Amino acid sequence: CVEDGSCLDLSGRETPAGTLDEAPKRPGIFKIKIEQTPRTDDIHHEVRVARYAAQLARKHAAKRGNGFLITKSDKPTTPNSNAIDQDGTDFSYTTSVYVGSKNKPLRMLVDSGAASTWIMGSTCTKPACKIHDTFGPADSDTYKASTKTFLLQYGTGKVSGTYIEDTLGLAGFSLPVNFGVADDVSDDFNNYPMDGILGLSRVPNAEVPGFASALVDKKLLDKNIFSVNIYRASDLANNGEITFGGVDASKYTGDITYTDTTSPGGSWVIPVDKAGFNGEDSGLKGKVAIIDTGTTYCFMPPADAKSFYSNVPGARVSEDGGSYAVPCTTSISAEFTFSGAKYSIPSKDWVGGKVGGVSTETMCTSNIYSRKATEDGSWLLGDTFLKSVYAVFDLDKSRIGLASKPAVVTPPTSSIATTQKTASSTGPMETSPMETSPSDTSTLIASGSAAQSPTGSASSPDATMTTGSQGFNAIAGSSSVPTEASAASTAAADPGAQAATEDSSASSLLNTHFTLYMAAFIAIAATVL
Template sequence: MQLAFSSSFLLVALLFAIAQVEASPVMRSRTVTLPLKRLPQQIGVHPTVLLQQHINRSHRRHARMVGVGGPSTTELEKRLQKRLNLAKPPKYDKRYNRSGARTHLSLISMETGAKIVTRMGKRSIRAAIGGDNLKATPDQGFPKAALDAANAGDLTKANKPTAPNSIGLDVEQVYYLPANDVGYIATIQAGTPPRDFSVLMDSGSADFWIGGEGCQSQSGGDCGNHVFLGQQSSTTFRDSGKVFQVTYGSGQVQGNIVSDNLNIAGLALVKHVFGVALVESQDFSGNATKFDGLMGLAQSTLSNQRVLTPVESLAKQGLISEAITSYKISRVSDGLNDGEITFGGLDQSKFDPSTLVTFQNINQNGFWEGDVTVSVDSQDLGLQGRTAILDTGTTLIIAPPADADAVHAKIPGTKTDGQGGFVIPCTNTAVVSLTFGGQAFDINPIDLLFAPVDPNNLQGDCLSGITSGQIGGPQQWLVGDVFLKNAYFSHNVNKNQISLAKLV
């Protein structure tokens, strides 16, 4: 039975980013919970190209985390070019994305994609891109809720929140595989009068910014259909004139350090210090990007703006007792849509307390990293001395090459793609587990299915959500949403600790 999407056959995963803060007093203490919304995927590309884009972004992100030089732009271009040369055109006629643009433009932005388009030309690009003229249909056991959302191309409404100070999570699903639930945003208010801003939440960075009035795109023109902050829209906006710049795995922004009033789930931060972006790369300025800013929730020692993160400011001003941030990352295919981010504590309704483990953060730079062991189907792989950076801003799991090989050797039917990725059966039932603090956390096998090699055959081969990369130490992993959707994740700046628990 054939299966495809309503929009494009595969959709580019967007990035994650950053945030920052300093606050003024409003003297009360409580736990605050914000909604998280999955980012829509707007642009269609061949699945192997999409995987390489994610690998490229993860490699650069990992390199920044460990403070070493990452792969050069030329090297990343060569990797994408090789994928393009190998990609076979899907058997579709229609070659337009959801917004009606010709898909030969679809590789612009995602890790040197613009240069690939320029060099390869329309014919080669079209060979890498799928069509969108078919509807998704229930097949191979994929949940109807995910397929309905994919066909609708719209937000799946959240259930009623289950805890105080919580806001429900609306989820947009434009592709039916769980590995493509890749971005999560919350709505905050900024300025006077206050206006809503959609902000991407990222545990792997430490700056907060939103788009500024007059923002210009590096690709030309303005910064798209977003909400902006400045003197024209806010009477309490103050510009310090100091500049900042942040470069991500994909894209960059630069702008000025400012102060203005913020409201985060009812908590008022007066004259808060953060950044407004005045120049954005296409990754952030394009209309396909559904967020207005980025909030980083690693420790402020990483901040390019050199100010406190929002959670640190909330704790400093006594609005929460400790600088704790907790995440429930939702999987749209479950039909629950209950993702949330919680400041100041943990939402006890989201996890099994008997499985909660707390362990020391071993990263010296401000990221969230812990000791980890790895097993497949309860068989320990004997990988000693491994550590893992836990990063909501990364979609995949990036493991050292030998470790990635060891994991996939235990998954029947695995093949290597020769470029750091792996192909596994779409029907895989092998369970990969990561153990932190003595507690094993299983990865649902469906989260390993990044994308089918052939979109018409969901009983064939799928690209694996675990790939190889050697950037930091030979024993260091970068663990993103493929794992984090399977655990309740929390970190505490004051105690420099990480907590994980099994979801309920």
């Protein structure tokens, strides 16, 4: 077509644009003039480039069939590794797990603060289940139902369902695990991209061993450890990764320093040597912290937070005492010391958004909150902390290793979506675990690089190991509550059979395991004295 609106057919005859349908329908060459539209605004070039980069980031983000956007990490090259992806805003870190004999991919929250694993079930009719991927008997020939139920009680909702046994496959492994299939999921999960939670903690003498315990029992690894590397979206590193049986030396610098957990064989709680800012100690030696990949921010009781912020110029506590505001120009690092090794958290991670979301505000809310998150006063060091360290969780020796990360060089004009999210606190509470299923025979096979190998039969699943690695991920965590159910109703827990147990800390996370989007909280806590 040419400028005057007419088009040429293959014979060279001009055809009016209005009669184009009558032109010969044969391959040909058509031309049209392309013009550049002049700029009509005064937006600065750097701002325009940053916006364009953000558009590209959204364009190339992996959009799932269920509608949630995921910023994917590169496929790991380290053996026995799975990619850890995120939502593009540093709020949630997930991995892909292949479930059942048909290897159905589900996105699960990577949660070192929870011992229990659960996924949304195909029989669930709640709104959250309708917008996520689910799993049921039709998805696997090795699906083994039980009459045991579980219940996760949140501050504003719940997750409940029935325990089953089937295979979970990731990072070159496939092993049978007892996990929950939820038939009731609260609306709190409507905004979470995960289809379930991969619990990587453990409870001593648990009646329902979780994924971590199953991995140890099956003896698939020479060393029963897993290592976690998460990244901040603004770095554009896309190198999130969980590695089983070893470490990825390219993800850290210097030495890995180990600290024994406070309870051997228990959850991931370690003692704190020092904590403070910019080299100033706040006198908090002897406190303990849960290293929790399933929690977005960091939390400590108000009395500890008061000492912690005493060395931050201009810091002010909120009216409800639940958060601190600091000058938005604050550039000092937060520091935590374990076993003599100090780890620095840059201000870009711990200094959050402007108080109340007001653009002219000069005070910003800290991402290290003044809230008692556990019954025993343990701190929660979540992703705000973990973005700056490489973490190794040693199941054999009940210890956590931490190492600093190499500096990331980011192009100055690159930008990822800057949407500020608010947060609300929710928290699961776990009660008594159920009986374990009979153990299965572990086998080791070499079968390419699939994340999971089908069992090929409807019999009891076996634990298998493949040689490669496959990338995908899962999200933040919580705990579960197994109970005996009556034959008449497997959906309701028997209160008489419930006994207190812990999921996230030695004395449990009570009812406040903080995960992902903590909505109303920032808005309420933003008002400062």
